[in-house]
Amino acid sequence: MAVATRLLASEAGKLAGVGAGVGVATQGVGDVLRGKRGSLGEYAGSAIGGAAGVAAALAGKPHYVGAVSGGISAGVQDLLDQGVRSQQDLVRLAGRVRSGAVDGNVALLPGLGVMRGIDRLAPKKKGKIGEMLARQRTRLRGESVEQGPPRQYLRGGGYTVPDHRVRTAAGIGIVEAKFGASHAKKGLSRAQTRARTQYGDLYRVDHFLPRDFMAGASVPVGSILHQFRQGNRSDRPVKKGK
Numbered sequence: 001m002a003v004a005t006r007l008l009a010s011e012a013g014k015l016a017g018v019g020a021g022v023g024v025a026t027q028g029v030g031d032v033l034r035g036k037r038g039s040l041g042e043y044a045g046s047a048i049g050g051a052a053g054v055a056a057a058l059a060g061k062p063h064y065v066g067a068v069s070g071g072i073s074a075g076v077q078d079l080l081d082q083g084v085r086s087q088q089d090l091v092r093l094a095g096r097v098r099s100g101a102v103d104g105n106v107a108l109l110p111g112l113g114v115m116r117g118i119d120r121l122a123p124k125k126k127g128k129i130g131e132m133l134a135r136q137r138t139r140l141r142g143e144s145v146e147q148g149p150p151r152q153y154l155r156g157g158g159y160t161v162p163d164h165r166v167r168t169a170a171g172i173g174i175v176e177a178k179f180g181a182s183h184a185k186k187g188l189s190r191a192q193t194r195a196r197t198q199y200g201d202l203y204r205v206d207h208f209l210p211r212d213f214m215a216g217a218s219v220p221v222g223s224i225l226h227q228f229r230q231g232n233r234s235d236r237p238v239k240k241g242k
Contacts (some may be wrong), residue, residue: 001184004207010142011140012058016051019219023050023073026220030136030227049073050219059229063108065215066222070104070174071097074226083220104222105216110213111221115214130179131163134206138166138175146172154198160191166204173202181209 007015023046031038053069058063073095084090118129138145146165152174153159162174176192188196188205196203 001207003205005204013072014140016054018044019050019054020047022220023047024225026223030224039081042077043075045077046081046138046223049223050074053219061209062215065218066107067101068104069219070226071101073223100226103226106225107218107221111218114217115210118213126179130177130208131179133208134163134177136176137206143168156192160195171213174202175204178207
């Protein structure tokens, strides 16, 4: 929605940190399943790849999350474990990035399945999902959910029913949560529009889409797919003397 409250830089940074954590976790899961211990380069690559996947999602490219996560992870892992000392090494590195991106892109398939499954939910269930995500966003922003009366009465008469209230540095604000593509056309109701005008920055509109779930599912899937398709970096020879 055009009126949706944009992410703060701090929110984007925290989400990237979550992506990095997911990358490290999937590397650990992969190591356990293979019965081998990954190198520090592998874990660093998985962390950077996870963060890069989140960055792709936040840039509005959810379909490329798996490819970005897999490609960046593979490239960083190869760079840290193998190094680049010649043109041949650069060619090898480029091949690793390309292969990781192709393998990670397979994550698009389960991601699409998740997205379509959520998109088929009943409107009431979608509304509950939107409310849940809005509360999580409040916590991500370092704010607290506040209790209050169900209705928020407006100047000039009428009222709106906020999804939750939030304590911010500027005071008590109210949050309206939306989920689904249809809201981009519907926009806010008259009462919600009046509330937004009346409360200004203290009125937050959180709009989530099914593709957000596709992007979220693609980060761990893209990270772990390239591990199994390309093999463990620590199985490969490293620099001389190491």
